[in-house]
Amino acid sequence: MTNRLARLLPIAGWLRDYQGQTFVSDALAAVIVTLMLVPQALAYALLAGLPPEVGLYASMLPLVAYAVFGTSATLAVGPVAVASLMTASALGGIAQAGSPEYVGAALVLAALSGLILFGMGLLRLGFLANFLSHPVISGFVTASGILIAGSQLGHILGIQGGGHNLLAMVQGLLSQLDRINPITLTIGGGALVFLYLCRTFLKRGLVGLGMGERLADLTAKAAPVTAVMVTTAVAWVFELGAKGVNLVGEVPSGLPDIALPSLAPDIWATLLPAAVLISLVGFVESVSVAQTLAAKRRQRIDPNAELIALGLANMTAGVSGGSPVSGGFSRSVVNFEAGAQTPVAGALTAVGIAVATLTLTGLLAFLPKATLAATIIIAVSTLIDLPAIRRTLSYSKSDGAAMLATILLTLGQGVEAGIVVGVVLSIGLHLYRTSRPHSAVVGRMPGTEHFRNVQRHEVEVDDCTVVLRVDESLYFANARYLEETVLQLVSDHPLMKNLVLACQAVNDIDASALESLEAINRRLSDAGIRLHLAEVKGPVMDCLKRTPFCDELTGQVFLSTYDAWKALVTTADGFLKTG
Amino acid sequence: MTNRLARLLPIAGWLRDYQGQTFVSDALAAVIVTLMLVPQALAYALLAGLPPEVGLYASMLPLVAYAVFGTSATLAVGPVAVASLMTASALGGIAQAGSPEYVGAALVLAALSGLILFGMGLLRLGFLANFLSHPVISGFVTASGILIAGSQLGHILGIQGGGHNLLAMVQGLLSQLDRINPITLTIGGGALVFLYLCRTFLKRGLVGLGMGERLADLTAKAAPVTAVMVTTAVAWVFELGAKGVNLVGEVPSGLPDIALPSLAPDIWATLLPAAVLISLVGFVESVSVAQTLAAKRRQRIDPNAELIALGLANMTAGVSGGSPVSGGFSRSVVNFEAGAQTPVAGALTAVGIAVATLTLTGLLAFLPKATLAATIIIAVSTLIDLPAIRRTLSYSKSDGAAMLATILLTLGQGVEAGIVVGVVLSIGLHLYRTSRPHSAVVGRMPGTEHFRNVQRHEVEVDDCTVVLRVDESLYFANARYLEETVLQLVSDHPLMKNLVLACQAVNDIDASALESLEAINRRLSDAGIRLHLAEVKGPVMDCLKRTPFCDELTGQVFLSTYDAWKALVTTADGFLKTG
Known part of the structure; x- marks a missing residue:
């Protein structure tokens, strides 16, 4: 009976043995992840074309929902880069970015993804994620990373970005080169160089100065917070908003309202294909991260329970003003390395974000968007894995073909076309191979x-x-x-x-x-x-x-x-x- | 060089050694197949909703094209039941059956199917047909047989048939029961009983009377000709056309004009999915028949060459006023048993049909449609293979599920939905099985x-x-x-x-x-x-x-x-x- 309850409600399994010592570890990890998540939540909202508070809302209640139902102790749920790009692509055809209809559609997308994941979990359809082969996922993530970086260049240059494929982005940027804002470029370029140097040299430098390896690593990962603080202060002091630098602007202080998203059937129908893709990609990424981290501590996660937990987290996002969420790779690793022991760390992170939303929004209004764009570009540069492309090409022609097709179509046609063609092609090539057996x-x-x-x-x-x-x-x-x-x-x-x-x-x-x-x-x-x-x-x-x-x-x-x-x-x- | 020429142009391989004795065999087979094909060509045109001459035109030049490029000595190409049903289903949404636009679209469908088959042959894509699994094809053919028989009941009863699924057909028939024409029903019912008795007892009776087994079999198979002659004479003598019996009506005497079909891109685009399905199903049926017959004489056929030959035959149909063609099962068996030695038999059949078109059209005008409907119902009753359903269900649940889904969807939604869902389901179930390996x-x-x-x-x-x-x-x-x-x-x-x-x-x-x-x-x-x-x-x-x-x-x-x-x-x- 107890076992069965623990399977239905993982929190019932571990909360009985929860101790004060564990709470200290979880709380410390939560503080570090919160510091990392505040700029990321704002940045991924920017990437998705959404107002900044949507990213913050997606980082509160969904994390609590996951903490109750998730089976991974360390998976850090919230807005992530690839899902934000897919959200922008799905909503781009529906409404003007940032408009109330656009935000409403984002909530529908989160709720719909949540229902799909939850339904797959109830029907034990976790195996469906297996049809996203490693080369297709890897190629898709690399191409998404390139698209995301490209989409942020406009913010760094102070001009209008946009477009859901590489060609449209490049054309858009080239046609506006005369409108580059030099102050924005200075801030964005400076943040980019600063973050790059921190990522590359800071940890080694701190270790050289006698700091412990783990602390040095976490300090280096907090660099975006420094960039946010410095550029916000600069923008405030020099009143850069009046000089044409795009700032985040007023963020509503306070917690999200709880309300059902739009129930208009045509929006739900329009968003269904995109919701399926976001669900599958988010699930595959979350499970890979969770399994990798669980194996290091000889723990197991249950993929079908993860579907239910991620489904409930997304449904929660949909009714509390948030965009689609999934398990983020870099934040989960930080959570793990900072010593998170149980999902309580995730719930405490939600509390941290709530505190930040209640207290910091006055300051965040002065944060330049170029700084956020710089943190996104540095964050997604780790997604671009060119050696994996070479390795796959040399191992198998058909895997390589599926991967290349995914990359080229994602870059050339956008995320939906890329992943769908990748999946269909990898299944087709598998069938072709087995149709002429050795x-x-x-x-x-x-x-x-x-x-x-x-x-x-x-x-x-x-x-x-x-x-x-x-x-x-x-x-x-x-x-x-x-x-x-x-x-x-x-x-x-x-x-x-x-x-x-x-x-x-x-x-x-x-x-x-x-x-x-x-x-x-x-x-x-x-x-x-x-x-x-x-x-x-x-x-x-x-x-x-x-x-x-x-x-x-x-x-x-x-x-x-x-x-x-x-x-x-x-x-x-x-x-x-x-x- | 000679070998290569023979592969590109099969006729070059066998025509050098062609002898008088072979010609006599081929000519005899051609006469018998012609007798069988005249009523079938008219009947399948009726089934496809096309004027009778379209069936005759599809039985002339396409047969010559296949004779030059085909690798099977005995495959009898021409209009067939399942392709005619699929043609009716594809054209039903485009124009009124029998109208000039409808006929024009049928020619486009033939040309498009021909291009698809030809292209598949050039690209050596014959293996694609393997993805139509036996249970799916078998279920599809059984369900098509039921649909075809249902679609002909209206003609037997003298009322308007129609509808592309079983429910629509039954509803259509029930709503018109008060309009049944008793003379038509007498002729149609009489033809049905006569043909059934001939099929069941005539061969055995003739053998009992001392006739040779083969001759008795062929005589029994010529029964439709007798039904056509007798009912035509009755309709002529008693002027049944004036008494509400639907007759074939005036068939233009003479040979088809050679002209390109409509090149309007929207019709081609609309018909593309149906053309793909007709091509694949026709190819699978043709190759199965050709391989079965070839194996009996220890000959081989080349599936990719067959694609090219069937493609050229369909393109020829499209430019010479004919509907889509493929290899027919019953006619091919008769051709084989009547002693056809080379594709010359097919070319001579085309000559036979041309002679019939030039001389008999005056008489065929008095042929009751009910007679044709009776020949169709008797012909497709062999397609309905219920033991195969039981066998498949008892052997494998997943094959059985794919087969049942194909049957139910074909009957309930029509031919396109049935075959597409069958193929997708059989591939999906195969992937599911291999995703949880033993x-x-x-x-x-x-x-x-x-x-x-x-x-x-x-x-x-x-x-x-x-x-x-x-x-x-x-x-x-x-x-x-x-x-x-x-x-x-x-x-x-x-x-x-x-x-x-x-x-x-x-x-x-x-x-x-x-x-x-x-x-x-x-x-x-x-x-x-x-x-x-x-x-x-x-x-x-x-x-x-x-x-x-x-x-x-x-x-x-x-x-x-x-x-x-x-x-x-x-x-x-x-x-x-x-x-």
Whole structure:
């Protein structure tokens, strides 16, 4: 009973044993993550084309919802870069960025993503995320990183950015080069250089000055806070807002209202495809981060419970004024390294953001948008993983093709086209590969019971008995190919009397393949050849026994290839050596 | 050179050796097929909602085109039942059946199907047809047969039929029951009973009267000609046209004009999805028939050459006033049994149809449509294969589900929805099956080098060395599942020191699965367990060698599971028996 409750409501599992010592660790981690999250929440709202408070609201109640239902102790939920880019892309066609309709649609998008994730969790559909292959995800994240960086260049230059693909962005920037604001460029460029130097050298420098490794690392990661404070102060003192520098502007002080998002069916229908993609990508990223961190402490997370927790977090975002959320990679790592022990750290982070919203909004009004753009560019530069592209290309042509297609389409057409084509292409290429399966005529390794490919090994073969090892499950896409392979084999071996299909690699025979096997059996019988099976697996044999095929089979079913060899190859046939 | 020419232009291969004797065989077959094709051409035009001459035109020049480029000696090309139903469904939303726009769209559909087939042939995409699995095709053909029979009931009753799904048809018929024409019903019902009796008893009766088996069979198959002649004569003598019996009406005498079909881009775009489906279904049916017949004479056909030939035949139909064509099952069998030796039989059939069109159209004007409807109903009754449904359901749940979905959607929503959902569902179910692969801990069969599942066989196992046989290729959809399986195994075997992955069933490891294997290797290493691989196939090993994985692997790669067993299981560990 207790176990079942803990599965439905993870908080019930760990809260009983919660101790004061754990609270201190969690609270410390929460302070550090809050410092990191305040500028990120504002920046990702900027990236999504939303007012800054939407990012802050997405960093409060959704974190509490995740803390109650999530199974990861360290996953830091909130607005993230890729989901913000996808949000901007989904809402761009619906309303003017920043308008009330635009914000309303963002809440619908969060609620809809939440319902989708929650529903997938109830139906235990977590496996659907497996169809986003590593190369597709990796290519998509790299291309998204490039798009995000490109979308922020306008803010650094003080001109209007925009466009949901690389070409539109470049065109937009080039057409406005005469309108660059030099003060904005100075602030944005300065922040960019400062953040880059902090990321690259600060940690090493602090360690050189005698600071502990972990503390130095966390200090370096707090650099964006420094940039925010300094540039805010500069903008306030020199009244840069009056000089054409875009500032964040007034942020409503106070906590979000709780209200249902718009229930207009046409907006929900319009946003559905984008919500599905945001849900899947957010889930895959969250689970990867959570599993990686859990494995380091020998903990497990439950993907279907994560779906429910992320679903509830997004639904909470939708009713509390927030944009879609998922587990962020860099914040989760910081949370982990700062010593978060339980989801309480996440709940305390929400409290920290609430305090910041109540107290700091007067100051944040003077924060230059260029500073936020600089923090985004530095943050997403870690998403761009060019070595992974090279590695994938060198390992497998078809994985590489799916990855390149994802990257090029994401850059050229936008995020939706990129990920959809990537998924369809990787499934299509997989089906294509399995539709022309590898098969090999095998012979006996001398003195053993082991059989290997005659073209790769010195093995014994026999003219009358040919053993064909089929290296793929037999199903509709390759059933006809098997028929053709066997017909070719028959014409290549005029003396053949027995054909043994070695089925150790055949994990499944579907109804189409069964019909093909029946056709092969009949055709071989016409040609005076008996068909035998060897090493048929238990589950496959169970299936075949339910059909008349085993009775119609002209030959036998052998337990092992060696049994078939012993029974069919007599010494009178003589052995032949081949190389 | 000659071989290559014969591959590009099959007629060049066989025409050199063509002899008088062969011509006599081909001509005889052509006469019999012509007798069968005249009523079928008219009937399938009726089914497609087209004027009768369109069916006749589709039976002339397209047959000549196929004779020049086809690789099957006996495939009888022309209008067929399922393609005619699909044509009616595709054109139903575009124009009023029988109107000039409707006929024009039918020509576009033929030309477009031809271009698609031709293009697939050039790109050697014949394998795409493999994705129409046997259960989906079989279910689709059965449901189409029911729809076709339903669509013809109106003609038998003398009322307006129509509707592209079963519900609409039944509703349409029920609402007009008061308008049934008793004379039409007498003719249609009489023809139906006559044709049924001929099909069921005539052949046996003729054999009983001393006629040869083959001749009796062909005579029975000519029964529709008799029905056509008798009912035409009755309609003429009794002037049934004036009494409310629908007759075929005036058929333009003469040969078709050669003209390009409409080139309006919007019609082409609208018809594209339907053309793709008609092409694929027609191709699959044609190739199945052609391969079955070719195998009986130990001949081969070339699927990609068939694509080109069928493509050219359909393009020819599009420019010579015909509807889409493909290889018909029953006519091809008759052609084969009547002794057709080469594609010349097909060309001579075209001549026969041309002669009929030039001489018989005056008479055909008096042919009652009810007679044609009766021939269609009897012809498609062979398409309805209920035992195949039962067989598929009992063999495999997922194949059965795909088949049932195809049948129900075809009947309930129409042909396009049925086949598309069937294909998507069969691919989805296949991916789902392979995303949760079977795996088994295996042990050694005592005294052999053979390893089997510990849960199915009495085998020797060892506490320190666990052998896991993975029964599926490793790819993105199941990579994460493997990680979970291995983690579970580790927690179930506290004494484990070595894990051997037996890879005889692993036909492919893609980039996603490689990353999972690397993760498994690292995690096992943390737990003090070495990871070994055994029986890795040549092509898979070639791939792995291109990566750092083999260097990082904590254990070894063994040629066979037995080699791994010998090296890792020492007698000191002691053997355990399990059942």
